[in-house]
Amino acid sequence: MDSGAGTSADHIEQAPLPVRVRKGAKSNRPRSPPAAAQTRCSTKCAPASETQKPDEAQDPQHRPWEDLPVDILGVVVGRLPLVEDRARLRSVCRAWRAAARLYRRPPPPLPLLVLSDFSFASFCAKGTLSGVRRHVPLPERETASAGSIRCVGSFEGWLVGVEFNKGRYFGDLRCFLMKAFSRDVLRLPPPSAARPFDAYSWSLPVVNGSGVMNFNAGPCVMSFCKVVLSTSPDSGSKCVAVGISIIKSAAKLAFWQSGMKWWCVCDGDCITELVDIAFCQGKLYMLSNNEFTTDLFAFEISEDNNGLMVSRVEGAVVELPEVADNIYQTWSMVEWRGKLLIVATYSGDTEFGFMIFQVRVFEGDLSTNPVGFTEVQNLDGDCIFISPCSSKSFRLCHNDGAQEDLIYFVHGNLCPEKFVYNVKNGMMKRLAAVGSEDKFWAADGMNAAWLFPTE
Incomplete structure:
Protein backbone atom coordinates (compact mmCIF):
# COMPACT_ATOMS: atom_id res chain seq x y z
CA MET A 1 0.00 0.00 0.00
CA ASP A 2 1.44 3.34 -0.97
CA SER A 3 1.69 5.99 1.70
CA GLY A 4 2.64 9.61 1.33
CA ALA A 5 3.15 12.36 3.83
CA GLY A 6 0.52 12.85 6.48
CA THR A 7 -2.31 10.89 7.97
CA SER A 8 -5.97 11.13 7.08
CA ALA A 9 -6.63 13.69 9.78
CA ASP A 10 -3.46 15.65 9.02
CA HIS A 11 -4.42 16.09 5.41
CA ILE A 12 -7.81 17.57 6.18
CA GLU A 13 -6.48 19.69 8.98
CA GLN A 14 -3.76 21.29 6.90
CA ALA A 15 -6.28 22.31 4.24
CA PRO A 16 -9.55 23.00 6.08
CA LEU A 17 -12.72 22.67 4.08
CA PRO A 18 -14.87 25.77 3.67
CA VAL A 19 -17.91 26.05 5.89
CA ARG A 20 -21.30 27.38 5.00
CA VAL A 21 -21.97 30.98 6.07
CA ARG A 22 -25.09 33.04 6.12
CA LYS A 23 -26.00 35.03 3.05
CA GLY A 24 -23.97 38.19 2.85
CA ALA A 25 -20.86 36.80 4.52
CA LYS A 26 -17.64 37.85 2.79
CA SER A 27 -15.64 34.68 3.12
CA ASN A 28 -15.64 31.09 4.33
CA ARG A 29 -13.29 30.49 7.23
CA PRO A 30 -12.83 27.68 9.74
CA ARG A 31 -14.88 28.11 12.87
CA SER A 32 -13.18 29.89 15.77
CA PRO A 33 -13.78 29.51 19.51
CA PRO A 34 -16.57 31.69 20.93
CA ALA A 35 -15.90 35.43 20.93
CA ALA A 36 -16.12 35.58 24.71
CA ALA A 37 -13.43 32.96 25.00
CA GLN A 38 -11.19 34.78 22.51
CA THR A 39 -11.06 37.80 24.78
CA ARG A 40 -9.64 35.67 27.55
CA CYS A 41 -6.96 33.60 25.85
CA SER A 42 -5.32 32.71 22.58
CA THR A 43 -6.62 29.79 20.48
CA LYS A 44 -3.04 28.59 20.07
CA CYS A 45 -1.99 25.83 22.39
CA ALA A 46 0.84 26.64 24.73
CA PRO A 47 3.90 24.37 24.41
CA ALA A 48 3.99 21.60 26.98
CA SER A 49 7.27 22.97 28.39
CA GLU A 50 5.91 26.51 28.89
CA THR A 51 5.79 27.49 32.56
CA GLN A 52 2.70 29.34 33.71
CA LYS A 53 2.76 32.06 36.26
CA PRO A 54 1.42 31.01 39.66
CA ASP A 55 -1.54 33.39 39.49
CA GLU A 56 -2.44 32.19 35.96
CA ALA A 57 -2.32 28.57 37.06
CA GLN A 58 -4.96 29.36 39.69
CA ASP A 59 -7.18 31.37 37.32
CA PRO A 60 -9.31 29.17 34.99
CA GLN A 61 -9.79 32.13 32.66
CA HIS A 62 -6.11 32.07 31.71
CA ARG A 63 -5.72 28.34 31.13
CA PRO A 64 -4.82 27.43 27.51
CA TRP A 65 -7.32 25.73 25.21
CA GLU A 66 -5.28 22.53 25.29
CA ASP A 67 -6.32 22.05 28.93
CA LEU A 68 -9.99 21.64 28.07
CA PRO A 69 -11.07 18.42 29.86
CA VAL A 70 -11.03 15.26 27.78
CA ASP A 71 -14.58 14.28 28.70
CA ILE A 72 -15.92 17.62 27.43
CA LEU A 73 -14.07 17.21 24.15
CA GLY A 74 -15.54 13.73 23.80
CA VAL A 75 -19.06 15.11 24.16
CA VAL A 76 -18.33 17.86 21.62
CA VAL A 77 -17.00 15.39 19.03
CA GLY A 78 -20.08 13.22 19.48
CA ARG A 79 -22.25 16.24 18.63
CA LEU A 80 -20.45 16.96 15.35
CA PRO A 81 -22.07 14.83 12.62
CA LEU A 82 -20.01 16.17 9.70
CA VAL A 83 -16.57 14.74 9.07
CA GLU A 84 -15.15 18.15 8.11
CA ASP A 85 -16.28 19.68 11.43
CA ARG A 86 -14.52 16.89 13.33
CA ALA A 87 -11.38 17.58 11.32
CA ARG A 88 -11.54 21.26 12.27
CA LEU A 89 -11.79 20.37 15.96
CA ARG A 90 -8.76 18.09 15.71
CA SER A 91 -6.81 20.85 13.94
CA VAL A 92 -6.94 23.20 16.97
CA CYS A 93 -3.97 21.50 18.62
CA ARG A 94 -2.37 18.12 19.23
CA ALA A 95 -4.00 17.80 22.66
CA TRP A 96 -7.46 18.17 21.14
CA ARG A 97 -6.61 15.73 18.39
CA ALA A 98 -5.46 13.11 20.88
CA ALA A 99 -8.42 13.69 23.21
CA ALA A 100 -10.95 13.45 20.38
CA ARG A 101 -9.63 10.02 19.45
CA LEU A 102 -8.86 8.53 22.85
CA TYR A 103 -11.86 9.48 24.97
CA ARG A 104 -14.47 7.32 23.26
CA ARG A 105 -15.49 6.39 19.76
CA PRO A 106 -18.13 8.87 18.57
CA PRO A 107 -21.01 7.85 16.29
CA PRO A 108 -19.98 7.50 12.64
CA PRO A 109 -20.07 10.82 10.78
CA LEU A 110 -22.74 11.47 8.19
CA PRO A 111 -22.02 10.25 4.65
Whole structure:
Protein backbone atom coordinates (compact mmCIF):
# COMPACT_ATOMS: atom_id res chain seq x y z
CA MET A 1 0.00 0.00 0.00
CA ASP A 2 1.44 3.34 -0.97
CA SER A 3 1.69 5.99 1.70
CA GLY A 4 2.64 9.61 1.33
CA ALA A 5 3.15 12.36 3.83
CA GLY A 6 0.52 12.85 6.48
CA THR A 7 -2.31 10.89 7.97
CA SER A 8 -5.97 11.13 7.08
CA ALA A 9 -6.63 13.69 9.78
CA ASP A 10 -3.46 15.65 9.02
CA HIS A 11 -4.42 16.09 5.41
CA ILE A 12 -7.81 17.57 6.18
CA GLU A 13 -6.48 19.69 8.98
CA GLN A 14 -3.76 21.29 6.90
CA ALA A 15 -6.28 22.31 4.24
CA PRO A 16 -9.55 23.00 6.08
CA LEU A 17 -12.72 22.67 4.08
CA PRO A 18 -14.87 25.77 3.67
CA VAL A 19 -17.91 26.05 5.89
CA ARG A 20 -21.30 27.38 5.00
CA VAL A 21 -21.97 30.98 6.07
CA ARG A 22 -25.09 33.04 6.12
CA LYS A 23 -26.00 35.03 3.05
CA GLY A 24 -23.97 38.19 2.85
CA ALA A 25 -20.86 36.80 4.52
CA LYS A 26 -17.64 37.85 2.79
CA SER A 27 -15.64 34.68 3.12
CA ASN A 28 -15.64 31.09 4.33
CA ARG A 29 -13.29 30.49 7.23
CA PRO A 30 -12.83 27.68 9.74
CA ARG A 31 -14.88 28.11 12.87
CA SER A 32 -13.18 29.89 15.77
CA PRO A 33 -13.78 29.51 19.51
CA PRO A 34 -16.57 31.69 20.93
CA ALA A 35 -15.90 35.43 20.93
CA ALA A 36 -16.12 35.58 24.71
CA ALA A 37 -13.43 32.96 25.00
CA GLN A 38 -11.19 34.78 22.51
CA THR A 39 -11.06 37.80 24.78
CA ARG A 40 -9.64 35.67 27.55
CA CYS A 41 -6.96 33.60 25.85
CA SER A 42 -5.32 32.71 22.58
CA THR A 43 -6.62 29.79 20.48
CA LYS A 44 -3.04 28.59 20.07
CA CYS A 45 -1.99 25.83 22.39
CA ALA A 46 0.84 26.64 24.73
CA PRO A 47 3.90 24.37 24.41
CA ALA A 48 3.99 21.60 26.98
CA SER A 49 7.27 22.97 28.39
CA GLU A 50 5.91 26.51 28.89
CA THR A 51 5.79 27.49 32.56
CA GLN A 52 2.70 29.34 33.71
CA LYS A 53 2.76 32.06 36.26
CA PRO A 54 1.42 31.01 39.66
CA ASP A 55 -1.54 33.39 39.49
CA GLU A 56 -2.44 32.19 35.96
CA ALA A 57 -2.32 28.57 37.06
CA GLN A 58 -4.96 29.36 39.69
CA ASP A 59 -7.18 31.37 37.32
CA PRO A 60 -9.31 29.17 34.99
CA GLN A 61 -9.79 32.13 32.66
CA HIS A 62 -6.11 32.07 31.71
CA ARG A 63 -5.72 28.34 31.13
CA PRO A 64 -4.82 27.43 27.51
CA TRP A 65 -7.32 25.73 25.21
CA GLU A 66 -5.28 22.53 25.29
CA ASP A 67 -6.32 22.05 28.93
CA LEU A 68 -9.99 21.64 28.07
CA PRO A 69 -11.07 18.42 29.86
CA VAL A 70 -11.03 15.26 27.78
CA ASP A 71 -14.58 14.28 28.70
CA ILE A 72 -15.92 17.62 27.43
CA LEU A 73 -14.07 17.21 24.15
CA GLY A 74 -15.54 13.73 23.80
CA VAL A 75 -19.06 15.11 24.16
CA VAL A 76 -18.33 17.86 21.62
CA VAL A 77 -17.00 15.39 19.03
CA GLY A 78 -20.08 13.22 19.48
CA ARG A 79 -22.25 16.24 18.63
CA LEU A 80 -20.45 16.96 15.35
CA PRO A 81 -22.07 14.83 12.62
CA LEU A 82 -20.01 16.17 9.70
CA VAL A 83 -16.57 14.74 9.07
CA GLU A 84 -15.15 18.15 8.11
CA ASP A 85 -16.28 19.68 11.43
CA ARG A 86 -14.52 16.89 13.33
CA ALA A 87 -11.38 17.58 11.32
CA ARG A 88 -11.54 21.26 12.27
CA LEU A 89 -11.79 20.37 15.96
CA ARG A 90 -8.76 18.09 15.71
CA SER A 91 -6.81 20.85 13.94
CA VAL A 92 -6.94 23.20 16.97
CA CYS A 93 -3.97 21.50 18.62
CA ARG A 94 -2.37 18.12 19.23
CA ALA A 95 -4.00 17.80 22.66
CA TRP A 96 -7.46 18.17 21.14
CA ARG A 97 -6.61 15.73 18.39
CA ALA A 98 -5.46 13.11 20.88
CA ALA A 99 -8.42 13.69 23.21
CA ALA A 100 -10.95 13.45 20.38
CA ARG A 101 -9.63 10.02 19.45
CA LEU A 102 -8.86 8.53 22.85
CA TYR A 103 -11.86 9.48 24.97
CA ARG A 104 -14.47 7.32 23.26
CA ARG A 105 -15.49 6.39 19.76
CA PRO A 106 -18.13 8.87 18.57
CA PRO A 107 -21.01 7.85 16.29
CA PRO A 108 -19.98 7.50 12.64
CA PRO A 109 -20.07 10.82 10.78
CA LEU A 110 -22.74 11.47 8.19
CA PRO A 111 -22.02 10.25 4.65
CA LEU A 112 -20.66 12.28 1.78
CA LEU A 113 -21.77 12.12 -1.83
CA VAL A 114 -18.66 11.78 -3.98
CA LEU A 115 -19.25 12.76 -7.57
CA SER A 116 -17.64 11.14 -10.58
CA ASP A 117 -14.79 13.70 -10.64
CA PHE A 118 -14.11 13.26 -6.88
CA SER A 119 -15.70 16.54 -5.85
CA PHE A 120 -18.16 15.98 -3.02
CA ALA A 121 -21.25 17.25 -1.21
CA SER A 122 -21.93 16.78 2.50
CA PHE A 123 -25.09 15.12 3.76
CA CYS A 124 -26.63 17.08 6.63
CA ALA A 125 -28.70 15.75 9.52
CA LYS A 126 -31.83 17.53 8.26
CA GLY A 127 -31.72 15.47 5.07
CA THR A 128 -30.19 17.97 2.65
CA LEU A 129 -27.00 18.06 0.61
CA SER A 130 -24.53 20.89 0.71
CA GLY A 131 -23.39 22.42 -2.55
CA VAL A 132 -20.49 20.78 -4.35
CA ARG A 133 -17.25 21.42 -2.51
CA ARG A 134 -13.61 20.95 -3.28
CA HIS A 135 -12.28 17.65 -4.59
CA VAL A 136 -11.21 14.69 -2.52
CA PRO A 137 -7.43 14.89 -3.05
CA LEU A 138 -6.15 12.29 -5.50
CA PRO A 139 -2.87 10.41 -5.00
CA GLU A 140 0.12 12.14 -6.58
CA ARG A 141 0.47 9.55 -9.34
CA GLU A 142 -3.17 10.01 -10.38
CA THR A 143 -3.14 13.81 -10.29
CA ALA A 144 -1.53 14.13 -13.72
CA SER A 145 -4.48 12.35 -15.34
CA ALA A 146 -7.18 13.70 -13.02
CA GLY A 147 -9.46 14.61 -15.90
CA SER A 148 -9.89 10.97 -16.85
CA ILE A 149 -10.09 9.54 -13.30
CA ARG A 150 -13.57 8.52 -12.21
CA CYS A 151 -15.08 7.11 -9.02
CA VAL A 152 -16.82 3.74 -9.53
CA GLY A 153 -17.40 2.54 -5.98
CA SER A 154 -16.82 2.96 -2.25
CA PHE A 155 -16.64 0.98 0.98
CA GLU A 156 -16.63 2.74 4.35
CA GLY A 157 -13.86 5.34 4.01
CA TRP A 158 -12.36 3.90 0.81
CA LEU A 159 -13.04 4.93 -2.79
CA VAL A 160 -12.52 2.94 -5.98
CA GLY A 161 -11.08 4.91 -8.87
CA VAL A 162 -10.36 4.05 -12.49
CA GLU A 163 -8.62 5.84 -15.30
CA PHE A 164 -10.87 5.28 -18.25
CA ASN A 165 -9.81 5.24 -21.86
CA LYS A 166 -11.61 8.01 -23.72
CA GLY A 167 -12.50 5.53 -26.41
CA ARG A 168 -14.37 3.54 -23.68
CA TYR A 169 -14.42 0.44 -25.87
CA PHE A 170 -10.71 -0.07 -25.20
CA GLY A 171 -11.16 -0.62 -21.49
CA ASP A 172 -9.91 1.14 -18.38
CA LEU A 173 -6.21 1.91 -18.16
CA ARG A 174 -5.81 1.36 -14.42
CA CYS A 175 -7.69 0.89 -11.17
CA PHE A 176 -6.87 1.80 -7.55
CA LEU A 177 -8.34 1.90 -4.05
CA MET A 178 -7.84 5.13 -2.13
CA LYS A 179 -8.62 6.04 1.46
CA ALA A 180 -10.42 9.35 1.24
CA PHE A 181 -8.58 12.41 2.59
CA SER A 182 -5.45 10.31 2.99
CA ARG A 183 -2.44 9.25 0.97
CA ASP A 184 -3.15 5.54 1.48
CA VAL A 185 -3.44 3.90 -1.94
CA LEU A 186 -3.75 0.29 -3.03
CA ARG A 187 -3.15 -0.19 -6.74
CA LEU A 188 -5.05 -2.98 -8.45
CA PRO A 189 -4.08 -4.68 -11.73
CA PRO A 190 -5.04 -2.70 -14.85
CA PRO A 191 -8.50 -3.92 -15.91
CA SER A 192 -7.46 -4.34 -19.54
CA ALA A 193 -3.84 -5.46 -19.19
CA ALA A 194 -2.61 -8.48 -21.13
CA ARG A 195 -2.45 -11.69 -19.11
CA PRO A 196 0.15 -14.43 -19.31
CA PHE A 197 -0.42 -17.15 -21.88
CA ASP A 198 -0.45 -19.88 -19.22
CA ALA A 199 -3.32 -18.28 -17.30
CA TYR A 200 -5.52 -20.79 -15.52
CA SER A 201 -9.25 -21.17 -16.14
CA TRP A 202 -12.16 -23.29 -14.97
CA SER A 203 -15.93 -23.62 -15.35
CA LEU A 204 -18.73 -24.19 -12.88
CA PRO A 205 -22.29 -25.34 -13.51
CA VAL A 206 -25.01 -23.19 -11.96
CA VAL A 207 -26.52 -25.14 -9.07
CA ASN A 208 -30.33 -25.04 -8.99
CA GLY A 209 -30.27 -23.33 -12.35
CA SER A 210 -29.09 -23.75 -15.91
CA GLY A 211 -25.95 -22.76 -17.76
CA VAL A 212 -22.26 -22.58 -16.95
CA MET A 213 -20.07 -19.84 -15.51
CA ASN A 214 -16.59 -19.57 -17.04
CA PHE A 215 -13.66 -18.16 -15.06
CA ASN A 216 -10.29 -17.24 -16.51
CA ALA A 217 -7.33 -14.93 -16.16
CA GLY A 218 -6.86 -14.64 -19.90
CA PRO A 219 -6.89 -11.44 -21.97
CA CYS A 220 -10.01 -9.34 -21.55
CA VAL A 221 -10.97 -5.73 -22.17
CA MET A 222 -12.96 -4.29 -19.26
CA SER A 223 -14.42 -0.93 -18.37
CA PHE A 224 -15.86 -0.84 -14.86
CA CYS A 225 -19.15 0.88 -14.09
CA LYS A 226 -19.37 -0.38 -10.48
CA VAL A 227 -16.94 -2.04 -8.06
CA VAL A 228 -17.91 -3.47 -4.64
CA LEU A 229 -15.59 -4.55 -1.82
CA SER A 230 -16.08 -7.38 0.66
CA THR A 231 -14.30 -5.53 3.47
CA SER A 232 -12.12 -2.51 4.08
CA PRO A 233 -8.55 -2.94 2.72
CA ASP A 234 -7.15 -1.99 6.14
CA SER A 235 -9.44 -4.29 8.16
CA GLY A 236 -6.84 -7.05 8.52
CA SER A 237 -8.92 -9.47 6.42
CA LYS A 238 -8.30 -10.14 2.76
CA CYS A 239 -10.25 -7.68 0.68
CA VAL A 240 -12.11 -9.00 -2.36
CA ALA A 241 -13.06 -6.53 -5.10
CA VAL A 242 -15.69 -7.38 -7.71
CA GLY A 243 -16.41 -5.15 -10.67
CA ILE A 244 -19.17 -4.98 -13.27
CA SER A 245 -17.81 -4.40 -16.77
CA ILE A 246 -20.01 -3.68 -19.76
CA ILE A 247 -18.45 -3.00 -23.17
CA LYS A 248 -20.43 -3.15 -26.40
CA SER A 249 -23.33 -4.78 -24.51
CA ALA A 250 -21.04 -7.59 -23.29
CA ALA A 251 -21.44 -7.97 -19.52
CA LYS A 252 -18.71 -9.48 -17.35
CA LEU A 253 -17.78 -9.84 -13.71
CA ALA A 254 -14.19 -9.37 -12.58
CA PHE A 255 -12.82 -10.68 -9.26
CA TRP A 256 -9.66 -9.58 -7.47
CA GLN A 257 -8.21 -10.40 -4.04
CA SER A 258 -5.24 -8.97 -2.19
CA GLY A 259 -2.04 -10.41 -3.63
CA MET A 260 -3.40 -11.28 -7.10
CA LYS A 261 -1.57 -9.93 -10.15
CA TRP A 262 -4.53 -10.27 -12.52
CA TRP A 263 -8.28 -9.97 -12.48
CA CYS A 264 -10.24 -13.20 -12.64
CA VAL A 265 -12.93 -12.67 -15.28
CA CYS A 266 -16.31 -14.39 -15.15
CA ASP A 267 -18.63 -14.63 -18.15
CA GLY A 268 -21.07 -17.07 -19.70
CA ASP A 269 -24.52 -17.38 -21.19
CA CYS A 270 -26.02 -16.86 -17.74
CA ILE A 271 -24.70 -13.31 -17.60
CA THR A 272 -26.70 -11.23 -20.04
CA GLU A 273 -27.72 -7.86 -18.65
CA LEU A 274 -26.20 -7.20 -15.24
CA VAL A 275 -28.49 -5.31 -12.89
CA ASP A 276 -26.55 -5.06 -9.63
CA ILE A 277 -24.06 -6.80 -7.34
CA ALA A 278 -23.71 -6.80 -3.55
CA PHE A 279 -21.91 -8.69 -0.78
CA CYS A 280 -24.09 -10.25 1.93
CA GLN A 281 -23.05 -12.72 4.63
CA GLY A 282 -19.73 -13.42 2.91
CA LYS A 283 -21.25 -14.23 -0.51
CA LEU A 284 -21.44 -12.15 -3.65
CA TYR A 285 -24.95 -11.79 -5.07
CA MET A 286 -25.64 -10.77 -8.65
CA LEU A 287 -28.92 -9.79 -10.29
CA SER A 288 -29.06 -10.49 -14.02
CA ASN A 289 -31.79 -10.01 -16.61
CA ASN A 290 -32.39 -12.05 -19.72
CA GLU A 291 -35.20 -11.99 -22.24
CA PHE A 292 -37.56 -14.05 -20.12
CA THR A 293 -36.50 -13.97 -16.45
CA THR A 294 -34.53 -12.13 -13.82
CA ASP A 295 -32.10 -14.36 -11.94
CA LEU A 296 -30.26 -14.03 -8.67
CA PHE A 297 -26.85 -15.75 -8.50
CA ALA A 298 -24.85 -16.42 -5.32
CA PHE A 299 -21.05 -16.85 -5.63
CA GLU A 300 -19.10 -18.64 -2.91
CA ILE A 301 -15.50 -17.42 -2.82
CA SER A 302 -12.56 -19.42 -1.48
CA GLU A 303 -8.82 -19.69 -2.18
CA ASP A 304 -6.41 -22.00 -3.93
CA ASN A 305 -2.74 -21.84 -4.93
CA ASN A 306 -3.50 -19.19 -7.54
CA GLY A 307 -5.34 -16.91 -5.13
CA LEU A 308 -9.05 -16.24 -5.32
CA MET A 309 -11.27 -19.13 -6.34
CA VAL A 310 -15.02 -19.13 -6.98
CA SER A 311 -15.98 -22.61 -5.77
CA ARG A 312 -19.76 -22.60 -6.25
CA VAL A 313 -22.42 -20.66 -8.15
CA GLU A 314 -26.06 -21.08 -7.18
CA GLY A 315 -28.96 -19.60 -9.10
CA ALA A 316 -32.58 -18.77 -8.34
CA VAL A 317 -35.39 -17.06 -10.23
CA VAL A 318 -36.58 -13.67 -8.98
CA GLU A 319 -40.32 -13.04 -9.17
CA LEU A 320 -41.15 -9.58 -7.91
CA PRO A 321 -44.72 -8.27 -8.25
CA GLU A 322 -45.64 -7.53 -11.85
CA VAL A 323 -46.24 -3.99 -13.05
CA ALA A 324 -47.74 -2.46 -16.18
CA ASP A 325 -45.85 -2.81 -19.46
CA ASN A 326 -45.09 0.88 -19.74
CA ILE A 327 -43.41 0.98 -16.32
CA TYR A 328 -39.63 0.92 -16.10
CA GLN A 329 -38.13 -0.87 -13.10
CA THR A 330 -34.75 -0.19 -11.49
CA TRP A 331 -33.51 -2.67 -8.89
CA SER A 332 -30.80 -2.10 -6.31
CA MET A 333 -29.45 -4.58 -3.77
CA VAL A 334 -28.21 -3.69 -0.30
CA GLU A 335 -27.28 -5.66 2.82
CA TRP A 336 -29.32 -4.62 5.83
CA ARG A 337 -28.56 -6.25 9.20
CA GLY A 338 -27.39 -9.43 7.50
CA LYS A 339 -30.41 -9.57 5.17
CA LEU A 340 -30.43 -9.00 1.43
CA LEU A 341 -32.86 -6.30 0.37
CA ILE A 342 -33.99 -5.46 -3.14
CA VAL A 343 -35.15 -1.87 -3.54
CA ALA A 344 -37.38 -1.56 -6.61
CA THR A 345 -37.99 1.84 -8.20
CA TYR A 346 -40.87 2.24 -10.66
CA SER A 347 -40.86 5.06 -13.20
CA GLY A 348 -42.33 5.96 -16.55
CA ASP A 349 -43.52 8.67 -18.92
CA THR A 350 -46.19 11.01 -17.63
CA GLU A 351 -47.69 14.26 -18.85
CA PHE A 352 -44.97 15.99 -16.81
CA GLY A 353 -42.15 13.96 -18.33
CA PHE A 354 -40.25 10.90 -17.17
CA MET A 355 -40.89 10.53 -13.44
CA ILE A 356 -40.34 8.13 -10.53
CA PHE A 357 -43.66 7.50 -8.86
CA GLN A 358 -43.26 4.44 -6.64
CA VAL A 359 -40.64 2.64 -4.52
CA ARG A 360 -41.01 -0.78 -2.86
CA VAL A 361 -38.56 -2.63 -0.59
CA PHE A 362 -38.39 -6.42 -0.46
CA GLU A 363 -36.47 -8.81 1.80
CA GLY A 364 -35.35 -11.92 -0.05
CA ASP A 365 -35.70 -15.44 1.31
CA LEU A 366 -32.56 -16.95 -0.20
CA SER A 367 -33.46 -20.50 0.81
CA THR A 368 -36.19 -20.88 -1.81
CA ASN A 369 -36.28 -21.07 -5.61
CA PRO A 370 -37.92 -18.92 -6.89
CA VAL A 371 -36.68 -16.51 -4.24
CA GLY A 372 -39.42 -15.61 -1.80
CA PHE A 373 -39.93 -11.93 -1.08
CA THR A 374 -41.55 -10.12 1.82
CA GLU A 375 -42.29 -6.43 1.48
CA VAL A 376 -40.53 -4.34 4.13
CA GLN A 377 -42.65 -1.67 5.84
CA ASN A 378 -39.99 -0.18 8.12
CA LEU A 379 -36.21 -0.25 8.58
CA ASP A 380 -36.25 -0.25 12.40
CA GLY A 381 -34.86 3.27 12.50
CA ASP A 382 -32.14 2.76 9.88
CA CYS A 383 -31.77 4.58 6.59
CA ILE A 384 -30.51 3.37 3.21
CA PHE A 385 -28.37 5.35 0.78
CA ILE A 386 -28.45 4.28 -2.87
CA SER A 387 -26.47 5.48 -5.88
CA PRO A 388 -25.42 3.74 -9.11
CA CYS A 389 -21.94 3.08 -7.65
CA SER A 390 -22.69 2.22 -4.02
CA SER A 391 -25.51 1.30 -1.65
CA LYS A 392 -25.43 0.96 2.13
CA SER A 393 -27.70 0.90 5.18
CA PHE A 394 -26.83 3.37 7.92
CA ARG A 395 -28.17 4.27 11.36
CA LEU A 396 -28.93 7.99 11.59
CA CYS A 397 -30.58 8.04 15.02
CA HIS A 398 -27.30 9.05 16.70
CA ASN A 399 -27.52 12.43 14.98
CA ASP A 400 -29.91 15.04 16.33
CA GLY A 401 -32.64 16.10 13.93
CA ALA A 402 -32.16 13.17 11.54
CA GLN A 403 -35.25 11.27 10.38
CA GLU A 404 -35.42 7.50 10.37
CA ASP A 405 -36.70 4.82 7.96
CA LEU A 406 -35.81 6.80 4.85
CA ILE A 407 -34.12 5.80 1.58
CA TYR A 408 -31.95 8.42 -0.10
CA PHE A 409 -31.62 7.99 -3.85
CA VAL A 410 -29.20 9.52 -6.31
CA HIS A 411 -30.20 8.06 -9.65
CA GLY A 412 -28.13 7.89 -12.79
CA ASN A 413 -28.46 9.20 -16.30
CA LEU A 414 -31.76 7.59 -17.24
CA CYS A 415 -33.55 9.73 -14.68
CA PRO A 416 -31.05 12.15 -13.10
CA GLU A 417 -32.89 12.84 -9.89
CA LYS A 418 -32.21 12.99 -6.16
CA PHE A 419 -35.11 12.06 -3.91
CA VAL A 420 -36.05 10.64 -0.51
CA TYR A 421 -38.55 7.84 0.10
CA ASN A 422 -40.22 7.23 3.46
CA VAL A 423 -40.59 3.47 3.95
CA LYS A 424 -43.29 3.83 6.61
CA ASN A 425 -45.75 6.11 4.84
CA GLY A 426 -44.71 5.74 1.19
CA MET A 427 -44.16 9.48 0.71
CA MET A 428 -41.49 10.81 -1.65
CA LYS A 429 -39.84 14.21 -1.80
CA ARG A 430 -36.92 15.78 -3.58
CA LEU A 431 -33.53 15.58 -1.88
CA ALA A 432 -32.65 19.25 -1.58
CA ALA A 433 -29.15 20.43 -2.45
CA VAL A 434 -27.64 23.79 -1.60
CA GLY A 435 -26.03 25.65 -4.48
CA SER A 436 -25.48 24.70 -8.10
CA GLU A 437 -26.40 21.21 -9.28
CA ASP A 438 -24.50 21.22 -12.55
CA LYS A 439 -21.85 18.88 -11.13
CA PHE A 440 -24.22 16.26 -9.80
CA TRP A 441 -24.56 14.68 -13.24
CA ALA A 442 -21.39 14.00 -15.23
CA ALA A 443 -21.53 14.72 -18.95
CA ASP A 444 -19.59 11.54 -19.78
CA GLY A 445 -22.13 9.24 -18.17
CA MET A 446 -20.25 8.47 -14.96
CA ASN A 447 -22.17 8.48 -11.67
CA ALA A 448 -21.87 9.40 -8.01
CA ALA A 449 -21.11 7.21 -4.99
CA TRP A 450 -22.03 7.53 -1.31
CA LEU A 451 -18.99 7.52 0.98
CA PHE A 452 -19.14 6.63 4.69
CA PRO A 453 -16.07 8.00 6.52
CA THR A 454 -15.00 6.12 9.62
CA GLU A 455 -14.00 9.17 11.69
